[in-house]
Amino acid sequence: MRVMKFGGTSVGNPQRIEEVGRLVSDSTPKIVVLSAMSGTTNDLVAYSEYLYKKDHSKAKLLLESMRNKYYQVADELFQSEEYRSHSHRMIDSHFDNLDEFNRDMFTQHEEKTTLAKGEMISTALMTYHLQEKGITCALLPALNFMRIDKDQEPDNYYIRENLQREISQYPGINLFITQGFICRNAFGEIDNLKRGGSDYTASIIGAAIEAEEIQIWTDIDGFHNNDPRFVKKTSRIDELSFNEAAELAYFGAKILHPTSVRPAQDKNIPVRLKNTLDPDSPGTLITGKVTGTGIKAVAAKDGITAIRIKSDRMLLAFGFLRKVFEIFESHRTSIDMIATSEVSVSMTIDQTDRMNEIVSDLENYGTVEVVPDQTIICVVGDMIGESRGMAVQALEALRQIPVRMISYGSSNNNISLLIKGSDKIEALNSLSNHLFQGR
Ligand code: ASP
Ligand code: MG
Numbered sequence: 001m002r003v004m005k006f007g008g009t010s011v012g013n014p015q016r017i018e019e020v021g022r023l024v025s026d027s028t029p030k031i032v033v034l035s036a037m038s039g040t041t042n043d044l045v046a047y048s049e050y051l052y053k054k055d056h057s058k059a060k061l062l063l064e065s066m067r068n069k070y071y072q073v074a075d076e077l078f079q080s081e082e083y084r085s086h087s088h089r090m091i092d093s094h095f096d097n098l099d100e101f102n103r104d105m106f107t108q109h110e111e112k113t114t115l116a117k118g119e120m121i122s123t124a125l126m127t128y129h130l131q132e133k134g135i136t137c138a139l140l141p142a143l144n145f146m147r148i149d150k151d152q153e154p155d156n157y158y159i160r161e162n163l164q165r166e167i168s169q170y171p172g173i174n175l176f177i178t179q180g181f182i183c184r185n186a187f188g189e190i191d192n193l194k195r196g197g198s199d200y201t202a203s204i205i206g207a208a209i210e211a212e213e214i215q216i217w218t219d220i221d222g223f224h225n226n227d228p229r230f231v232k233k234t235s236r237i238d239e240l241s242f243n244e245a246a247e248l249a250y251f252g253a254k255i256l257h258p259t260s261v262r263p264a265q266d267k268n269i270p271v272r273l274k275n276t277l278d279p280d281s282p283g284t285l286i287t288g289k290v291t292g293t294g295i296k297a298v299a300a301k302d303g304i305t306a307i308r309i310k311s312d313r314m315l316l317a318f319g320f321l322r323k324v325f326e327i328f329e330s331h332r333t334s335i336d337m338i339a340t341s342e343v344s345v346s347m348t349i350d351q352t353d354r355m356n357e358i359v360s361d362l363e364n365y366g367t368v369e370v371v372p373d374q375t376i377i378c379v380v381g382d383m384i385g386e387s388r389g390m391a392v393q394a395l396e397a398l399r400q401i402p403v404r405m406i407s408y409g410s411s412n413n414n415i416s417l418l419i420k421g422s423d424k425i426e427a428l429n430s431l432s433n434h435l436f437q438g439r
Contacts, residue, residue: 001029001030001031001209001211001212002028002029002030002031002211002212002213002214002215003030003031003032003033003202003205003206003209003211003213003214003215004023004024004030004031004032004033004202004215004217005032005033005034005035005180005198005199005201005202005214005215005216005217006020006032006033006034006035006217006276007035007038007198007199007216007217007218007219008035008036008037008038008039008040008041009038009218009219009276010035010217010218010219010276011034011035011037011038011122011125011126012037012038012039013037013073014073014076014077016276017073017077017125017126017129018077018129019276020032020034020126020217020276021126021129021130021133021135023217023276023279024130024175025130025133025135025175027174028174029174029175030174030175030176031140031176031177031178031205031209031211032126032175032176032177032178033178033179033180033198033201033202033205034119034122034123034126034177034178034179034180034198035118035119035122035180035181035198036117036118036119036121036122036181037073037118037121037122040066040117040118040121040122041115041118041181041195043062043066044114044115044117044118045115046062047059047062047063047066047098047114048106048110048111048114048115050062051101051102051106051110051111051114052106052111056102059102060099060102063095063098063099063102066095067091067092067095070091070095070121071088071091073125074087074088074091074125077125077129078128078129078132079132080132083128083131083132086128087124087125087128090121090124090125090128091121094117094120094121097113097117098114098117101113101114109189109190112189112190112191112192113190115182115192116143116179116181116182116190116192118181119142119179119180119181119182119198120179120182122179123139123177123178123179124139126177127139127177130175130177135175136173136174136175137173137175137176137177138169138170138173138175138176138177139176139177139178140163140166140167140176140177140178141166141178141179142178142179142180142182142183142201143179143182143183143184143190144162144166145158145159145162145163145165145166146159146182146183146184146201146204146205147159147162147183147184147185147186148183148184148185148186148191148193149186150186152185154183154204154263155186156204156207156208159204159205159208160208160209163205163208163209164209167209178201178205179201180197180198180199180200180201180202181193181197181198181201183201193259194259196257197257197259198257199216199256199257199259199260200257200259200260200263202214202216202260203259203260203261203262203263203264203271204263206263206264206267206269206271207263207264207266207267207269210267210269211269212269212270213269213270213271213272214264214269214270214271214272215271215272215273215274216255216256216260216271216272216273216274217274217275217276218255218273218274218275218276219275219276219277220255220275221236221273221274221275221278221281221283221284222236222237222238222255222273222274222275222281222282222283222284223236223237223240223245223248223255223256223273223284223297224236224237224297225237225296225297225298225432225435225436226297226298226299226428226431226432226436227298227299227300227428230300230424230425230428230429231428231429231432233432233436234432234436235436236281236283236284237284237296237297238282238284238285238291239284239285239286239287239289239291239292240284240285240286240296240297241286241287241288241289241290241291241382241413242261242264242265242271242286242287242288243411243412243413244290244296244297244380244381244382244413245261245271245284245286246258246261246262246265247378247380247411247413247414248297248299248378248380249261250301250378251299251300251301251376251378251380251414251416255273256271256273261286264286265288268287268288270285270286270287271285271286271287272284272285272286273286290382292382293381293382293383293384293387294381294382294383294387294390295379295380295381295383295390295393295394295435296380296381296382297379297380297381298377298378298379298380298428298431298432298435299377299378299380300375300376300377300378300424300427300428301336301350301375301376301378302375302421302424303350303373303421304336304348304349304350304373304374304375304376304418304421305348305349305350305352305355305370305371305372305373305374306346306347306348306370306371306374306404306405306418307346307347307348307349307358307359307362307368307369307370307371308344308345308346308347308368308369308371309324309344309345309346309362309365309366309367309368309369310343310344310366310367310368310369311343311344311365311366312365312366312367320345320365321340321345323365324345324347324362324365327358327361327362328347328349328358330361331354331357331358331361332354333349333351333354333358334349334351335347335348335349336348336349336350336376336416337376337405337407337416337418338407339405339406339407344366346404346405348374348376348405348418352372355370371404373420373421373422374404374418374419374420374421375418375419375420375421375423375424375427376416376417376418377398377416377417377418377419377424377427377428377431378414378415378416378417379394379414379415379416379417379431379435380413380414381413382412382413383412383413383414383415384412390415391406391408391415393434393435394415394417394431394435395417396434397427397430397431397433397434397435398417398419398427398430398431400426400430401419401423401426401427401430402419402420402423403417403418403419404418404419404420405417405418406418
């Protein structure tokens with residue numbers, strides 16, 4: 001069995017839905033995971049914000065414009081009156097439900113139900129579409145098997161057992177459709193895997209059924225060796241190891257959600273990134289195998305804040321780092337990069353909602369300096385300790401750019417460099433010229 005996940009733009013209009021329909025309708029057994037149509041989850045977030053603010057009229061306007069958009073999609077997608085009215089009834093049932101939230105109290109619980117609607121609708125539309133075309137398929141409701149535990153981690157045993165049970169209800173069927181992103185939590189309530197979580201769904205499902213391959217379909221042909229939004233000449237990377245892919249995904253390459261590498265890696269299931277606009281391109285294959293050495297790609301992660309704490313004592317006393325880390329832990333803020341010297345330690349974070357509390361706690365131990373608007377440049381590849389010249393190549397490329405922090409050697413796959421956000425484009429282009437010329 002194979003898992004194929006299609007993102008929001010891949011199902012973003014009736015033509016794209018038809019295209020996905022074509023891509024999934026061969027006879028290979030598969031589970032198709034869909035995101036909401038692009039823009040929908042953002043609209044549902046906006047709807048929720050209006051309801052929290054009790055801005056009923058704005059909420060109503062937004063909801064009705066969404067409802068009309070979906071009517072239009074359905075009218076274009078379906079050929080027969082039967083399927084049109086069928087889909088209008090489905091759309092109405094979701095939007096009537098959302099409209100009720102505009103009259104009653106709105107809590108986190110209703111918000112989660114609201115955010116789940118996009119995937120519910122996109123999967124219903126796809127299932128109807130395939131059925132209208134005469135393609136046999138079944139919709140597996142993610143809320144019947146996808147579950148997270150008290151620590152927000154996937155409950156793998158529950159997922160495996162319940163997914164098997166759902167599938168076994170349809171003997172002889174080879175094509176299953178399900179929702180990405182949505183799940184139930186430890187209390188059985190509707191919840192989700194956080195924004196962009198459909199990739200994670202695909203990987204969790206792939207691991208649960210021990211799929212032969214997990215395919216993530218978007219609108220770019222795999223990982224590129226640099227960011228195509230800022231650098232003109234980039235090229236596709238054919239193969240990456242799980243570790244390299246995880247670093248790239250975490251540090252900015254938007255194509256794959258960082259959490260989605262782990263489940264596949266744990267079960268050693270290949271992940272292939274594919275392009276809906278160019279389905280014949282092989283894309284990027286991610287496996288446990290390391291192919292080639294040297295620097296393979298660079299990526300950038302924006303919105304980074306650097307924090308430096310200089311110990312008041314002459315030397316870093318033992319226990320100092322532990323205290324510093326405990327402060328971040330107590331504010332549930334994770335540290336990305338770290339560099340230490342004898343008297344000070346520098347760290348970066350990308351989540352600043354507890355900044356003031358963190359700084360005031362840190363000030364008990366030393367002088368604190370905070371520098372916002374930084375960017376992490378992440379240089380990824382297979383850089384075993386004995387290989388020569390990799391760090392030099394990266395630094396050489398950045399010789400014109402002030403580098404605030406460097407992290408090298410923590411893994412064999414990554415050199416991270418912290419620079420000013422405003423230097424990012426120059427840095428990416430310069431790295432491209434130095435590292436990938438002629439590739
Ligand atoms: N629809 C959700 C979002 O926009 C999940 C996803 O697309 O992966 O975040
Ligand atoms: Mg996505």
